[in-house]
Amino acid sequence: MASAQTQPIQTTDVLSVEGLTTSFLVEGVWKPVVRDVSFTVAPAETVAIVGESGSGKSVTSLSIMRLLQADTSRVEGRVMLGGRDLLALPENAMRQVRGNEVAMIFQEPMTSLNPLFTIGDQISEALLCHSAMSRADAKAETIRLLEKVRIPSAASRFGEYPHRFSGGMRQRVMIAMALASRPKLLIADEPTTALDVTIQGQILDLIKMLQDEEGTSVLFITHDMGVVAEIADRTVVMYRGEQVESGATADIFHRGKHPYTRALLSAVPVLGSMQGRQRPLRFPVVNTATGESDIPAEVADTVAATPVLQVKNLTKRFDIHSGLFGRLTSRVHAVENVSFDLHAGETLSLVGESGCGKSTTGRAIMRLIEPQAGSVLVEGREVLGLDRRDLREMRKSVQMIFQDPFASLNPRMTVGAAIAEPYLEHKMGNSKQAKDVVADLLVKVGLSADMAARYPHEFSGGQRQRICIARALALQPKVIVADESVSALDVSIKAQVINLMLDLQQSLNLAFLFISHDMAVVERVSHRVAVMYLGEIVEIGPRSAVFENPQHPYTKKLIAAVPVPDPDRRHEKRMVANDEIKSPMRPVDYQPASTSYREVGPGHLVMADR
Structure with a gap:
């Protein structure tokens, strides 16, 4: 049956995704997390899938590559590559597709590279797995690939381990490894998110240059609208597991129709938009149901002389x-x-x-x-x-707010107890007064007083950061x-x-x-x-x-x-x-x-x- 399903079908697109639906098994029930997603990627084209955390964009890419755990996930629809449905291929045939025809790079290169092997050996291994060449030829090709992705002194760095490279250089190594077998399609899942802005720019330029030279198609997964504008020919916008809009990138940015698309773009800070203004400016508040936004107000001048x-x-x-x-x-x-x-x-x-x-x-x-x-x-x-x-x-x-609000909160303490803790430790009042202070602070940071009895895992990332701000304010x-x-x-x-x-x-x-x-x-x-x-x-x-x-x-x-x-x-x-x-x-x-x-x-x- 499988062989009948995998007969090549003629198509001009490198990748065609039709009605992709992915479900996870949760307490014995299949819960869909990606629903009816369809798009194509043409030869030498870059298509971006954009959305916020939980939108389903990374699950979509993992579903295409069939990298989800088989016993707790179910992927339906069709994923056509080179005229074959990847979802119908047996696992040994899918292994040949991965690396040979489709390659993938991830957000954090350090977790993708083996710290016990040199970067040269890891790229050479990928070459030896997917092509018939000698070890000497594999080493020579690895050095060529490292030079191609702009690793300085590539030959001398062949024998170095991943920890000797910076984040940007490690991501270059991952790109070299992905390109080792000249894939038709490169799937890049948030490849620049963990990098500094100048290094991010270098990686984007590198991907575009390699695409021009090799003719590789790119499926680019990101939440960064600036990156989308810079690299994507077409864009797919995802929201809560659904594809809400797709089209040419310029059309999405200038003539986006869906309220969520317009809300997402309104929240993006644009460098240079503050020209002529002397004081900070609030972001517009956007209604994701209607796409309507208010006019942000410039803050009043409150800066003291001392x-x-x-x-x-x-x-x-x-x-x-x-x-x-x-x-x-x-x-x-x-x-x-x-x-x-x-x-x-x-x-x-x-x-x-x-x-x-x-x-x-x-x-x-x-x-x-x-x-x-x-x-x-x-x-x-x-x-x-x-x-x-x-x-x-x-x-x-002087109080401090950190990057990761979840790591800043004790998972065994209610948020009310977490906010009250510094207030009580510094003996600024008794338990009854602390309860009133907590209620007031939660309201002040845009939450409700009855949330004090909940635990950190019951809140979203943004809500947890509001709780950390409330705790910092407890000491005035x-x-x-x-x-x-x-x-x-x-x-x-x-x-x-x-x-x-x-x-x-x-x-x-x-x-x-x-x-x-x-x-x-x-x-x-x-x-x-x-x-x-x-x-x-x-x-x-x-x-x-x-x-x-x-x-x-x-x-x-x-x-x-x-x-x-x-x-x-x-x-x-x-x-x-x-x-x-x-x-x-x-x-x-x-x-x-x-x-x-x-x-x-x-x-x-x-x-x-x-």
Whole structure:
């Protein structure tokens, strides 16, 4: 029966998906999570499947590749590749399809690469599995592939292990492995989500270049509308397991018909849209049922003249010990002579790529890690010399919100108990008063008081982040350090949480130290911006000055790398060098050169050349 079903059918499309429906077995009942999805991918075409978490986009790609667990999943419909229905193929035939005709790259390359084997051996193995060639030929072809994906000194890095590569370089290795057997179709499932913006730009350019050279079709899975605009010829929009709209990417962006499509696009921050504005701007609130949105209001000017937080020459270095006797061999210069002020009612954003020192700066201010030198004043009081009791009192004034709200909440505590805990620990009131405070805070962050009895797993990611904000507010702080606090959230939820933070800033006169790598969000929420590179602030100034008149080469590079959610601007040349952020590791006796800044405008400082 299977052989009759798998006779080739002539088609011009590389991939044709018809009525794809995927169900999971939950407590003995089949629950559909993807319903009746249909689309095609033509030769050398890029089709993007876009949607937020839970939309079914990744399940769709795994269903096409038949990578779901067979006994707990059921896939129906037709998936035609080269005239054969992949869903009807026996498993041994499907194994030949994977890697030979269809290849896949995933979001986190480190989990896709075996840490016990060199990257050269892993790519060579893929070549040997799918083609008849000698080991010597496989090695030569592996080096050619590594050169093709722009791995520097490819021949010398053949024998290195995955942990020796950065995230961007590991993703390049995964692309080389995927292209090893010259597949007709490359499925890329969120391949740039975990990467910094400049590295993301390099990977997108690489995929487009390889597509032009090899003629490979690409099915690109993402939640990032900027990436969609930059790379996709056609787009499929998914919402709650259903395909709500599909068409040419330009039509989706400019003439989207479905309310969810319009809501999704309205929530996307567009770099450059703040030009001419002096103060932060809320995101529009969009009704996903109608697609209608309100006109966002610019926030009022609440910035106080007196700083609430003063940081001067903050320095943090980490010792690296190695060798048989654990000898001190080098130091990571994570934060080097960082200085800035933060005023009540103000948002100062610290931006930069992974490893630049922005999160370490936030933790050093809180004394979650101890800096080697510098000064941190909170309301005029020095923090770095405080004993444990006084430090505990200081932390009432400075609170922190982290990236992953689920990891920040105890799964065994109700959210009411989690919010009340710091209030009671600091003896700010009794249990009855704490209950009233919790109810008030839940309402303040857009939830309801009766949610206090629930547990963290009963909330969505956006709701959990609201709970973390409520807990931070329990101590009535003056400053909140928000460390990548919205980066893990879907675009529409991110917009809601940012609006909440701006509203709270207005009503409570909060100061935010907003740590982020998302330049488009930073432009929207900031009064001032400080750009960090290799542990140092290289540029700081009013948001409008830094974004509209960037002076430091690294600031220009960061801004140029941001994908713009406008398909009409796709052909604009990206001015991003094909390199990665350098290592802040230095010899033990290394002494950094002294830093000085030149003022290029009112309050706009740029690091002078050294």
